[in-house]
Amino acid sequence: MFKEAFKYYKAKWPPPDLNGVIDFEEPSKTNHESTLVELQDNVPGLHLSFPPIGLQPPQSWRCYALKSHPGILVIRNPFTVHGQRYWIARSLRDYPRAPNRINLNENLFASDAIKDWWNALQQCDDKDEARRLKISMRWATLGYHHDWDTKVYSETMHTPFPQDLSNLCQYIATVLGFADFEAQAAIVNFYPIGTTLSGHTDHSEPNQTAPLFSFSFGQTAVFLIGGTTREERPSALYLRSGDVLIMSQQSRLCYHAVPRVMKTQEEPWNNLPADDADEKLMKPERKKLRRDFEDNSNVCDMSLYRLVRDDSFWLPYMHYLNDSRININVRQVLPSGVKQLPLPPS
Ligand code: OGA
Ligand code: MN
Secondary structure: OOOHHHHHHOOOOOOOOHOOOOOOOOOOOOOOOOEEEEOOOOOOOOOOOOOOEEEOOOOEEEEEEEOOOOOOEEEEEEOHHHHHHHHHHHHHOOOOOOOEEEHHHOOOHHHOOOOHHHHHHOOOOOOHHHHHHHHOEEEEEEEEEEOOOOOOOOHEEEOOOOOOHHHHHHHHHHHHHOOOOOEEEEEEEEOOOOOOEEEEOOOOOOOOOOOOOEEEEEEEEEEEEEOOOOOOOOOOEEEOOOOEEOOOHHOOOOOOEEEEOOOOOOOOOOOOOOHHHHHHHHHHOOOOHHHHHHHHHHHOOOHHHHHOOHHHOOOOOOOHHOOOOEEEEOOOOOOOOOOOOOOOOO
């Protein structure tokens, strides 16, 4: 069942009928009233104020659950335009650098490693070479580094987790009622249009009760969410730029995949609004607001946050996103209260 659905949505010809794909942007337009529930007062932290910079206040979030897949939650793009730009720039410019690991440096001598992929891409004047460098970047890992061969996390493959990303997840987790969540490992996936991620479950984490947070930026994905076996028929949903998908409870260990990344008409990351919520935060009227803003800025690279509003700085990021999607996939590895992984048996 899962495999058939994957093939169907991946196919170039005949192209799939996308009418059955659940669409959080226009929930009323799609005939999914039976599967899609808008959570209003059931979100425990909707009243929380002072979100991290780049996030809209939770009172304005639209949060959904899927009746057919209990535990799946989707927040329809809660980011400001600058917020999206910030996370996109972090994913492309910063996260692919040491101490984080990238697919391009696997099985290489350290001396051959690409130290700064984004910079190398910008400096590359050969068009074909630049294209190769661009599309060959597929993942970066942060914190506890996912071991793609053994699928086992270890203390020897652990580097500090980015504070800003941990803070973002912590805030969203608290709003949704998962206040204990700790971001400890992430995979940043890069998807040039035409690439896919085949069906799998994420079961390497010793802690499989903590939810998983998945952020989408750039071009739109068709995402498949199934059951705990490949025999169950999956549902297809669109994940658009800014959308946050949470796999919690019964859905945490369910099969999922990305069979298709497709060009979107809307490019919210490029449209700077005239009335800019973040701009207001930059000039706080109230002392309380200022104090909170400064607290938030401790866990965000403010110089990058200012840079992303400059169109000439933004241009190469815009080009990258023209035909790519980025997914930041964040997990808690350790059981709550546990400080490190046990040593592997020798
Ligand atoms: C993953 C994953 C989904 C996505 O990284 O394990 O499932 O939306 N990513 O890209
Ligand atoms: Mn996954």
